[in-house]
Amino acid sequence: MSQPTKADIQKNSLLDFSLRKFLKRNGFSYLMLMPAFIIVALVIIYPFLYNFNLAFTNLSRSTLIDFLREGKLHYIGLNNFVEVLTQSTFWTVLLRTLIWTIVNVFCHVTFGIFFAILLDRDMIFKGIYRALLILPWAIPQYISVLVWKGMFNYNYGAVNILLERLSQIFDFTYEPIAWLSNPTTGFMAAIIVNVWVGIPFMMMIALGGLQSIDPNYYEAAEIDGASGFQQVKHITLPLLKPVMMPAVILGVIMTFNNLNVIYLLSFKKLTEKIDILVTYVYKAAFGYFRLGYAAAFSVIIFLILLGFSTVFIKQNESH
Amino acid sequence: MSVRRDGIIKRTLIHLILIVSAIIAVYPALRVFGISIRPDDILYSTSLEIIPDGATFSAYMQLIFEEPFLIWLKNSLIVSFFTVVLGVTLAATAGYAFAKKRFPGRKPGLIFFLIVQMFPSTMLLLPMFLLLRKINLTNSHLGLIIAYTTFVLPLCVWQMRGYYETIPDTLEEAALVDGLNQFQAFYKVILPLASPGLVITALFSFMSSWNEIMIAKALMQDPDMYTLPRGILNLSSRFNTEWSTFAAGSIMIMIPVVIMFLILSSYLVGGLTLGSVKG
16 A cells, blocks of 8 residues: 555545534644733734824824824825835934844844853852843843943043043053944944843843753863863854844844833934934834824834844744 | 863953953942932032942932832832733743644744734834723723733743743643643643743743833823833933932832842743744
8 A cells, every 4th residue: 555645644634624623633722822812912913003004194293183083094105115215314224223233132142152151160159140240131221221321421421430540550541432422432332231231131041051051062072172162162152052043033123123222322412313213213203293104114114124034034944 | 061170260260251240230230329329419420439428318218208109119019910920821821832732823823923023112102002092091000011911922922932842742741641631731730840931931021011111101191100110200300300319219120120130040040941933
């Protein structure tokens, strides 16, 4: 007798299909998923579709009153999308957002793994170091950003004071930098703050990953005479990769969409000079009430992230 | 990497790096504390020291006794508590199905929970506000609880699924062979084993709801319904910001989260898992 082919099995299972069997097999899974799915669908999908709808309207400060009173919307087709994509600001801000995301996530992952490797050994004060290094994660972002903003102050900020003192000790010249008055240094400051905020998360993920690596690998490498650096490169990093990947995707999405740091740091000072896409959208929506325009803009942000994640996941699957 | 004993130079170097990094990690938090105990007449100082001259706890007194601090605290506790309960329950069940069951729509479902993270959350605010207003849930704890649960849920589902995947399938199979039904196998066998994962998921949901400010700002306009961060933000936007009071408020918000992190930091290693993207 010949083996049944895959197509045969499929055909058979289609013929055999009965709702009762299907439910008996999968009902439990769907039941377990249902509550989470319903609440997410209601509270995210509805606003999402609503926003999608707004993207095709000219809802703005002048038409908002009409809309709130009578629910009237005036559709203008793809005009908002055209406006976003033909503006040169969009492309500048997009480029800045890409730099922002890449630099941040790269530093988060590199420092995160670095600290995790340092902490994953027997030594005194290990627990204390770990607890202290997690702290930036535990502090609400708006508080840490406001504190950092004070620390970047030209006259009284800890950053300039510290660098000045270091320059006296190590005898180099340091001109105090007006960090938050200039777009370039302001953007650097924002990246420094966000790197500081994001390291602990990656560090903890990496620490978890390191613990699941079999120590025998290192022992074998040791016998083969591999140096510490070679062990990290050929054992630690490849084995960490599957653990870090979902965290990296999540990190990219969250950094890309991080409103707090740039918004609070540039508030009233570097207005619109160091914007990334989300802060730009936020200002367009709640500063200028260009709601239709902002809605179209958010749809574009969403599509960029969707595209990125799809490519990223596909690539990792093929490896 | 505990196989090899590091040399004395290497160990000193590692401690040095960790000490400097720890100082950088902790300094901003200490700075807030320093500002909170600063007497009113010192606005700016060029000192790097944490404890200012004439340190006083009057800002804390003022915050607790002269501002509606206790009302904000109550609101925050209610909202955070129910967000944690709801978030953990929903993530524990959904994550389990994703990790241990194979059913049609599993992969799209998993991707769905990733995709909902991609939309700028600030743009969901306006429609969500209109929606909640329609069903009379603005200025209510329930509205905020629903909003927070939804926003933390995708991450929590991924986290729980990742944790369940570290539990061998054989345990569950054994439970089923022993005559438990699927639900019993879940909550009698797997769920207790997943407690480190549950603890971390609870920590996530607690942190996001306890610290959240943008949604609270949009949904809670009645000062009696302010959460702690929302109330503290209000202090900072007054005409004449009293930074010491603001800082004292920030410290009060930070303390519970920091304590939880310190207590749970050993759980965090190993409990924090996002699983793999594949499968």
